[in-house]
Amino acid sequence: MIAIEDVSKRYADGTVAVDRLSLQIPNHSITVLVGPSGCGKTTTLRMINRMIEPSSGTIRVNGEDILRKPVNALRQSMGYVIQNAGLFQHRTILDNIATVPRLLGWSKQRARARAAELMERVGLDPAMARRYPYQLSGGQQQRVGVARALAADPPILLMDEPFSAVDPVVRRGLQEELLRIQGELGKAIVFVTHDMDEAITIGDRVAVLRTGGKLAQFAAPDELLSAPADAFVEEFLGGDRGIRGLSFLSTRDLALDRSRVFPVGSDWQQLAGKPGGTEPVLVTDADGKPLGWADLTVWAGDVQALEPHGQAFEVGKDSLRVALDRAVLSPTGQAVAVDGAGRVLGLAGQETVAAAIRAARQRRAADSEGVSTVKASR
Numbered sequence: 351m352i353a354i355e356d357v358s359k360r361y362a363d364g365t366v367a368v369d370r371l372s373l374q375i376p377n378h379s380i381t382v383l384v385g386p387s388g389c390g391k392t393t394t395l396r397m398i399n400r401m402i403e404p405s406s407g408t409i410r411v412n413g414e415d416i417l418r419k420p421v422n423a424l425r426q427s428m429g430y431v432i433q434n435a436g437l438f439q440h441r442t443i444l445d446n447i448a449t450v451p452r453l454l455g456w457s458k459q460r461a462r463a464r465a466a467e468l469m470e471r472v473g474l475d476p477a478m479a480r481r482y483p484y485q486l487s488g489g490q491q492q493r494v495g496v497a498r499a500l501a502a503d504p505p506i507l508l509m510d511e512p513f514s515a516v517d518p519v520v521r522r523g524l525q526e527e528l529l530r531i532q533g534e535l536g537k538a539i540v541f542v543t544h545d546m547d548e549a550i551t552i553g554d555r556v557a558v559l560r561t562g563g564k565l566a567q568f569a570a571p572d573e574l575l576s577a578p579a580d581a582f583v584e585e586f587l588g589g590d591r592g593i594r595g596l597s598f599l600s601t602r603d604l605a606l607d608r609s610r611v612f613p614v615g616s617d618w619q620q621l622a623g624k625p626g627g628t629e630p631v632l633v634t635d636a637d638g639k640p641l642g643w644a645d646l647t648v649w650a651g652d653v654q655a656l657e658p659h660g661q662a663f664e665v666g667k668d669s670l671r672v673a674l675d676r677a678v679l680s681p682t683g684q685a686v687a688v689d690g691a692g693r694v695l696g697l698a699g700q701e702t703v704a705a706a707i708r709a710a711r712q713r714r715a716a717d718s719e720g721v722s723t724v725k726a727s728r
């Protein structure tokens with residue numbers, strides 16, 4: 351646990367970068383500091399590893415005042431990742447990652463073995479080990495930066511806009527990779543960004559700072575989206591926070607319609623004659639996997655002639671946001687719900703999703719702890 355207690359930073363020219371900030375940063379979780387340019391995010395992060403000394407207040411790590419710890423020991427317990435990776439250009443990728451273990455006195459062989467292990471962990475091809483940083487893409491360099499910070503297995507990882515310099519697709523990949531690594535390693539991660547979407551995607555908790563280094567709100571992402579503390583936070587969250595909030599609601603309890611799903615080989619003529627026979631049906635293969643939509647008033651049983659079913663959503667894994675998106679994009683207005691093996695569980699139209707949203711809101715109102723939240727596949 352990192353406890354920031356009533357910490358302020360006033361620079362020599364009188365600029366107040368951080369103003370009486372108090373934050374409890376738990377272990378085994380990602381805490382994001384987010385806010386507009388100049389609001390004191392970097393200053394806060396650097397006070398944690400003592401690259402910057404606070405003007406007042408105390409920072410404790412697991413109860414111990416960081417000023418009482420030798421600065422080297424403190425920094426060894428904290429990996430540090432910055433924008434553009436900050437790699438040593440004259441060292442190979444392997445030796446970049448091995449830097450801290452070498453400083454700690456590990457043999458070259460052991461440090462390199464550890465570096466090779468970390469390359470795999472962050473998703474880098476082992477063939478890159480002997481390359482130099484300029485021979486890697488920006489996204490690959492950021493992975494090296496993360497691997498280097500993790501090399502000595504520090505319990506804390508400080509990350510300052512680590513993914514800001516790469517394009518959105520690569521950035522998304524890096525965010526997913528970080529979440530996966532965190533799932534395996536469970537560090538205390540403090541992550542600085544000015545991008546609220548990034549904060550919401552990766553943060554377990556998000557601290558929104560306003561200019562002057564004052565804390566505007568510190569909350570879990572779903573709470574931030576559903577109950578912004580004030581107009582500043584609301585504006586910073588952007589105009590579509592209602593839709594984005596659906597990312598945190600599970601599809602587990604959706605009331606799926608199974609009455610319009612039939613396996614190939616069904617008696618289509620008989621079904622067409624039944625009440626509702628003019629409604630499109632979803633045809634599945636023998637395993638229950640979706641093949642496409644059929645209008646039984648005209649379809650003659652030719653699988654090739656089915657209307658594409660589009661992307662499905664996985665119940666329990668994907669969020670209501672994904673389900674709603676699939677329903678909106680579906681040619682029939684019905685999203686196809688599947689299990690982990692891709693077998694159809696049923697259909698969910700926009701009204702079904704809307705009912706699930708209302709039910710989730712009621713549960714939230716009844717019990718602020720009781721709302722099902724999902725972390726993945728937002």
Ligand SMILES: Nc1ncnc2c1ncn2[C@@H]1O[C@H](COP(=O)(O)OP(=O)(O)OP(=O)(O)O)[C@@H](O)[C@H]1O
Nearest residue numbers: 361363365367386387388389390391392393394544
């Ligand atoms: N060494 C310094 N001397 C004087 N003022 C400084 C110094 N370093 C930072 N500042 C000022 O302190 C404030 C906070 O800076 P900081 O870098 O912490 O903000 P930030 O939120 O990380 O910004 P950005 O998102 O643009 O990186 C800014 O007004 C900045 O100009």
